Amino acid sequence: MRVDLLSTAVAPLGSGLGGGVEHMVIQAARQLNAQGHAVRIIAPLESAADVPELLTLPGRLAPTMIGHGHDRPLSIEADAFLVVALRRLMDQSQAGDVILNFSYDWLPLFLSDHLPCPLGTLVSMGSLNRSLDLEIRRIAACQPHRLAFLSAPQAASFGLAGPTRLIPPGLDLARYPYNAHPGPALGWLGRIAPEKGLEDAFALADRTGATVMAFGVMQDRAYWDRLVRRHPTAAVRYGGFLRMPALAEAVSQFRALLMTPKWLEAFGLVGIEALACGTPVIAYRRGGIAAYVDDGETGWLAEPDDLDGLCAAVERIPSIERAACRARVERSYTLAHYGTALADWLAALTAEPNGTEEAVA
Amino acid sequence: MRVDLLSTAVAPLGSGLGGGVEHMVIQAARQLNAQGHAVRIIAPLESAADVPELLTLPGRLAPTMIGHGHDRPLSIEADAFLVVALRRLMDQSQAGDVILNFSYDWLPLFLSDHLPCPLGTLVSMGSLNRSLDLEIRRIAACQPHRLAFLSAPQAASFGLAGPTRLIPPGLDLARYPYNAHPGPALGWLGRIAPEKGLEDAFALADRTGATVMAFGVMQDRAYWDRLVRRHPTAAVRYGGFLRMPALAEAVSQFRALLMTPKWLEAFGLVGIEALACGTPVIAYRRGGIAAYVDDGETGWLAEPDDLDGLCAAVERIPSIERAACRARVERSYTLAHYGTALADWLAALTAEPNGTEEAVA
Known part of the structure; x- marks a missing residue:
């Protein structure tokens, strides 16, 4: 046809x-x-x-x-x-x-x-x-x-x-390397724009002391600058807009991926990209993300905009089996x-x- | 068909x-x-x-x-x-x-x-x-x-x-009575809205002392009220929105019709309605109005937004033959x-x- x-x-x-x-x-x-x-x-x-x-x-x-x-x-x-x-x-x-x-x-x-x-x-x-x-x-x-x-x-x-x-x-799983031994940083992926809720990643970094690596198209520079000024001690680093295969390489190093959209994310492609690398997802229970984040199995879901819940989830990352994350994608999202x-x-x-x-x- | x-x-x-x-x-x-x-x-x-x-x-x-x-x-x-x-x-x-x-x-x-x-x-x-x-x-x-x-x-x-x-x-000429002996007032027809330029009719009434009867849908009451406040001595009277045959009856009584649009009027239907009754048109030379206002024959054209010219034209209304106005419509706009x-x-x-x-x- x-x-x-x-x-x-x-x-x-x-x-x-x-x-x-x-x-x-x-x-x-x-x-x-x-x-x-x-x-x-x-x-x-x-x-x-x-x-x-x-x-x-x-x-x-x-x-x-x-x-x-x-x-x-x-x-x-x-x-x-x-x-x-x-x-x-x-x-x-x-x-x-x-x-x-x-x-x-x-x-x-x-x-x-x-x-x-x-x-x-x-x-x-x-x-x-x-x-x-x-x-x-x-x-x-x-x-x-x-x-x-x-x-x-x-x-x-x-x-x-x-x-x-x-x-x-x-996803083409061959392009997402599974990594059982990530680094210490959390990750955040998406356009740098207000509807993606990057401010919650800054707040979480402030509260938990975690380092967050942010990657994505810098669509709203003023928004980023405001966040940096508002959270001077938050360890959030901008790593640019990565394309494959560099993107998968970076994601595989995350201890977990934070997903903090302020709107109904229809699916959240980056979520399964993270899981494919063995990286669990910590997110608000909103929109399509719950399709692949099974609480306690491939990550943790907090109630929408519950920042305390999101911070608490960071403590529970070690209980997630990274192999189960990869398996979730193999089962449904190839x-x-x-x-x-x-x-x-x-x-x-x-x-x-x-x-x-x-x-x- | x-x-x-x-x-x-x-x-x-x-x-x-x-x-x-x-x-x-x-x-x-x-x-x-x-x-x-x-x-x-x-x-x-x-x-x-x-x-x-x-x-x-x-x-x-x-x-x-x-x-x-x-x-x-x-x-x-x-x-x-x-x-x-x-x-x-x-x-x-x-x-x-x-x-x-x-x-x-x-x-x-x-x-x-x-x-x-x-x-x-x-x-x-x-x-x-x-x-x-x-x-x-x-x-x-x-x-x-x-x-x-x-x-x-x-x-x-x-x-x-x-x-x-x-x-x-x-136009259905039978519905527009020809009147060789109009009253003393000038007329203005159109939606009461800024793009129709009613302010120039107020200014003309102020300067010449003429009475202007305005008819049309009251679309922008605040605009009308502003004009009345700005020209407290101008003899401009609002007569409402007339439908046929009352409209033609009113128009036939005008000494002349003022047309003062601030934009490119594509044609200006009210212009030929006036002519059909024998009422000459005084207007700015802008848009389609010049198609039927022949200077000195069916009315007078001033340069766009030349209020002095428009006021001077009022003095020259008596030189227009009202029968020629009617004839213009009979020739082209039936x-x-x-x-x-x-x-x-x-x-x-x-x-x-x-x-x-x-x-x-």
Whole structure:
């Protein structure tokens, strides 16, 4: 089959600013290609990825939905990347067999009934905006096979009734070295931005005396500087934005990974990256993280924003078997799992009982 | 033919808040119906109009583009009236033969290549936003017959090269009584809102001692109150929002109509309504008004925002023949003119060489 993957519209693929979605798009291309499909990623200009076919298109990047405001109207521009990309995808003469959409935007969802082939959307964030909520609920009601989610708590945030298709990301385990003997530092991974809650890592470092290594795209320098000024004695060190394989090497050295998002993290790719290296996860019980952090087995969960609980969890890190962390990923989050889930989804999308409206007419 | 008319999305039809476009939609329905077409207006809930078929659909009203900001992204909501209406118009099974779009919005333009029948847009305002400019220029370049404008200066504001189709509004002259013997007052018509420039009518009343009767929807009460406080001695009286036939009766009593918009008025329907009654127009030389105000024949034009010039023009009102004003409308702006222009446009739209993309596939 000819499969088009529509990448996130907020950043070029490979920039890191798209977060875990970038990983999911690229691995989807590779998995589906390995299954014999002709796969093409469509992504904004300046994207770069080691995949069989990457079509970059011009156009303004989309603003992120994070912090946009639940009730605020969405914004759109005539020369947006998504508009350019969807205009091309609507063109009958260039149509493939199926489109997998990884962008978190209204327009692809709205247009999904009017494309020359089925479009499935892998929803990559929880509920953030009422227009997107409405559109996701509309599709869930009439064509549920066109939606997939990363975790059950994420899907629940949209108020969906009935079962939903879950397609969590998968890792190439060969690229994540298991390390039974980590260093003394804790780790923190993610964009340096307020919604990721790095301030709690600073506070924890202050209280426990632990060293925390922070890695990720420096998206909000002023935010980082404020934290450093507010916690002058906290041993939090910024290590830059690491790519593979340096990222896995660093993560494998963490005694544990701290995950402190202030929002409903749909999944938290870095969590399974840590587990794959044998590194347990200490996190708030919020969003998709609980899918893979089994309390006492692969890490410890504190109640949301309970900093005392998070600090107490640091004391209990030694009780976690690092081998159990690795085993958790082997059991559920390998590339093979991801590829199988995508193949199932493609089959459901292309077996649509009525096809698209265009096909009926 | 089955013709769908998509009304303005900023207000219910009949509310007056849609301005001159409301008149154009309703008269288009009547003219095309009289030509034997099956015409349906699609308009927001709470619309009311004496037309053969009016389909009202739910959905949030669109914000007006006036004052939105040229470079600001457009806003959109999943449950907007336009989204609901266009979803229905995209439905093959309910498609008519042609759609005439009177809304000034990006979405109908963007979708016009992907509807089951041709969509023509009667552009009702000048350039206000870069996304709309881009989309209008794109269509002008590849399918110019899908666009019509109200006046040449309006079309020029989009930077279009080449000839454009002009479809100015037309009046039912029987409803506008000619009056050779007006009263002493000047008149002003329009929404009471800053972009209409009512402050210049107050200033003119102050300077010349003339009485000005103002009629229109009271959209911005605070603006009106500010003007009254700023010009305590100006004889400007608010007469409410008049509908026909009371509107024509009032206008026929004006010594002249003042038109003082601060923006590029695409046409200015009230201008020809005044002329039809024999009432000359005093206005700034800006936008579409110059199409029907021939200096010294049907009124006087001052340079844009030249208040001295506008006041001087008041002195010269007696030199205008009121019969010449009426004749100007009879020559160019009757319902017959409007109906013929619409019929020509329908013929061009339905004779598209390649039809729509869907028809080709």
